[in-house]
Amino acid sequence: MFEKWAIAFADQIKKANPEETAPQDVLVFGFTIIFNLLFTLLLVMVAGWLLDATFIILQIGISFMILRILSGGAHLNQSLTCSIASLLLMVALLWLPQKDIYVYSYWFISLLLILKFAPYYEEHQLKHSAQWERKKKAFALVWLLISLLFSVYFGQTGFVSGALLQAVLLTPMGIKSIHTLDHIVSKFSQGGEKGEKTS
DSSP: HHHHHHHHHHHHHHHHSSSSSSOOOHHHHHHHHHHHHHHHHHHHHHHHTTTOOOOHHHHHHHHHHHHHHBBOOOOOOOHHHHHHHHHHHHHHHHHOOHHHHHHHHHHHHHHHHHHHHHBBOOOOOOOOOOHHHHHHHHHHHHHHHHHHHHHHEEEEOOOHHHHHHHHHHHHHHHHHHHHHHHHHHHHHHHHHEEEEEEE
């Protein structure tokens, strides 16, 4: 769904200024990410409103997305499935215990996991220079510190929960889980396409 929109937007930009714009595939990739983030944010806001937890789920979503951009991670091939899976994981975090001792534990675990496993990129993803990746990792650690400060001084614990989600998804078990889900979704969608063709 988002890929079609991204291709359409990229085509328009290339037609308007073919010489001074990025290559087509780079534009499509960038627009796909933007549409996916915006749609996920919309889903998060709707879920927050339905569950009467808008502010905390927004905190989780913002923190998760910031760290996702800074530290990478495994991806699902279908962006709509990615948005729905992300939403379900964020909603699940609403039921994490939020006592101070737990929040500090979540933060410490997030710190250790990001130090050890970030960044992670799939084979087909664009990788930046080692110097740029070190800067992104430093920014990720700064965001972790900010999320702790929000929790300690303002009692806003959702930022730490969002950081924990991204940190866990960077682990080998988190990556394997995403790849397994992607395999299941791909098989299911291919089965649906075959069924449509035969009917």
